[in-house]
Amino acid sequence: MMSLERNYHKIYNAFLCILPVSFLFMKLSNIVVILFVLFNIINYKKLVFNKQKIIWCLIIAMPLLLDLLFFWNNSSYYLAVKATEKHLLFLFFPVLIIGYNKKINLIKLLSIYVVVMLIVLTGLFIRYVIIYPDHILKYLEGRHLWEMGYHFTNSFKLHAPSLNMHVAFASVSCFYVLINKKFGKSVKSIIFFFLFLLSLFLVLYINTRVAVVCAIFGYFFVFLFITFKNYSSSVLIKKGALVFLIFFLGMGAFVKIFPYTIKKFTSRSFANMEMVGRLDEFENPEVEVFSSLVTRVSIWKSALELSKSNLLFGYGAVDAKEKLFEYYKETNQKFLYKYKFPVHNQFIDYLIKYGILGPIALLVFFSFLCYLGFINKNSLMFFFVILFFLSNLTDDFFILYSGISFSAYWASIFGNYSNELDK
Structure with a gap:
C-alpha cells in the first residue's frame, strides 16, 4: 500500500516537472495535459478540497468563467465552444494542482524545471546554429539584428514574446534557486551559476522588450528581497557587488556583440x-x-x-x-x-x-496572485505577477496557448504552495 502511495506521488511530481517545459510545444503539451488529467481521474480520491481551495480554483478560472457567462453573446455557438475550449486549463490545473493532497516542494520543483527547460532550449539553439549558420554569421556581423530572436523562435513555430516570457521566468527562477539554496562552493552552486548565465544569454538573444526589462528587474528584486531578509549588511554588500559585477559584465559583452540592443530599447522603441x-x-x-x-x-x-x-x-x-x-x-x-x-x-x-466586467475580472486574477506573494513573502511569486501583468499590457496572452498554460499552471502551483498557510 505504501509503495502504491509513493509511486502515485512520484508520478504526479514527474508530471509537474514535465508540464511547464512542454508548454513550448503545443501538440506535445496537449498529450501531456491529457495524460495528467487521466492520471488524476483514475486517482480522484487523492484530491482534497476545502472552502478556501474551491474559492481559489474559481478565481484562477476567471477567464473560463467569463467565456461561460457571456456565451450567449456570440454569433456562432460552435466557435464560442472552440474559444471556451482553450481556457479549460484554467479549470484543470487549479482543480488538479490546488486539490493535490500534499504541499508541493517549490524549490525542488523549480530546480528541476530550470534544468530541464535550459537543456531543451540549449538543444533548440544548437539545432538552430546547425540549420541556420548563415543567420548566426550575419548577426555576429551586426546585420539584421532586429529579426534575431524572432527568427530563432519561428524555427520551431513559437511566438517570440511568449517564449521570452517563459525564458525570463525560468532565468529568474534559476537565480532564485541559486540565492535560496545556499549551495556554498559546491558543484551544484557552480552548475546553477552557469545555468543562470546561459538563461541570461537566451533572454537577451530572444530580445523581446518586456521580457528583457522584466528579467533584469527580477534579478535585482529577488536578490535584494532575499538578501535583506536573510543576510547582514556586510554580506549584502559583498554579494551585491559580485552579482552586479557579473551581471553588468555579461550585459556589456552581449551588447558589444549585438549593438542593436541599445538602439532597440531607446530610440526605436519610442520613436514617432x-x-x-x-x-x-x-x-x-x-x-x-x-x-x-x-x-x-x-x-x-x-x-x-x-x-x-x-x-x-x-x-x-x-x-x-x-x-x-x-x-x-x-x-x-x-x-x-x-x-x-x-x-x-x-x-x-x-x-x-x-x-467592463472583463478587465475587472483580470484585475481580480492578478490581485489574487499578489495576495499569494504577500502571504508567502515570496519574491518569485511577486516577480511572476509583474512579468505576466506587464506582458499582458503589450500583448494578449490569455488567448494564446503558451500564455494560458503558463499562467494557469504557475498560479495553481503557487496556490497549492500557499493553501496550508491560512489553516
Whole structure:
C-alpha cells in the first residue's frame, strides 16, 4: 500500500516537472495535459478540497468563467465552444494542482524545471546554429539584428514574446534557486551559476522588450528581497557587488556583440509617438513602424473607441476581433486593416469581448496572485505577477496557448504552495 502511495506521488511530481517545459510545444503539451488529467481521474480520491481551495480554483478560472457567462453573446455557438475550449486549463490545473493532497516542494520543483527547460532550449539553439549558420554569421556581423530572436523562435513555430516570457521566468527562477539554496562552493552552486548565465544569454538573444526589462528587474528584486531578509549588511554588500559585477559584465559583452540592443530599447522603441492614429501618413509603415510602440498605441486607441459602443456586454469572444477589423476599415486606417492587427493588450481585448466586467475580472486574477506573494513573502511569486501583468499590457496572452498554460499552471502551483498557510 505504501509503495502504491509513493509511486502515485512520484508520478504526479514527474508530471509537474514535465508540464511547464512542454508548454513550448503545443501538440506535445496537449498529450501531456491529457495524460495528467487521466492520471488524476483514475486517482480522484487523492484530491482534497476545502472552502478556501474551491474559492481559489474559481478565481484562477476567471477567464473560463467569463467565456461561460457571456456565451450567449456570440454569433456562432460552435466557435464560442472552440474559444471556451482553450481556457479549460484554467479549470484543470487549479482543480488538479490546488486539490493535490500534499504541499508541493517549490524549490525542488523549480530546480528541476530550470534544468530541464535550459537543456531543451540549449538543444533548440544548437539545432538552430546547425540549420541556420548563415543567420548566426550575419548577426555576429551586426546585420539584421532586429529579426534575431524572432527568427530563432519561428524555427520551431513559437511566438517570440511568449517564449521570452517563459525564458525570463525560468532565468529568474534559476537565480532564485541559486540565492535560496545556499549551495556554498559546491558543484551544484557552480552548475546553477552557469545555468543562470546561459538563461541570461537566451533572454537577451530572444530580445523581446518586456521580457528583457522584466528579467533584469527580477534579478535585482529577488536578490535584494532575499538578501535583506536573510543576510547582514556586510554580506549584502559583498554579494551585491559580485552579482552586479557579473551581471553588468555579461550585459556589456552581449551588447558589444549585438549593438542593436541599445538602439532597440531607446530610440526605436519610442520613436514617432506623435503619429498615433496616423500610421498611413508614413511612406512605408511596414518598414518604419510595423512592430513599434506607436503601432500598438494606435491599435489600443481604436479598440478603446470601439469599446465605448458596447461597454456593458462587449461584442463576444468570437466576434470582437472582427468588429475591431471592421472599425479599422470604417475609420479608414488602411495599414491596420491590411494586416488585421489584434489588440495586443489583454485588458483592452477583454473590454471589447466582455465589456467592463472583463478587465475587472483580470484585475481580480492578478490581485489574487499578489495576495499569494504577500502571504508567502515570496519574491518569485511577486516577480511572476509583474512579468505576466506587464506582458499582458503589450500583448494578449490569455488567448494564446503558451500564455494560458503558463499562467494557469504557475498560479495553481503557487496556490497549492500557499493553501496550508491560512489553516
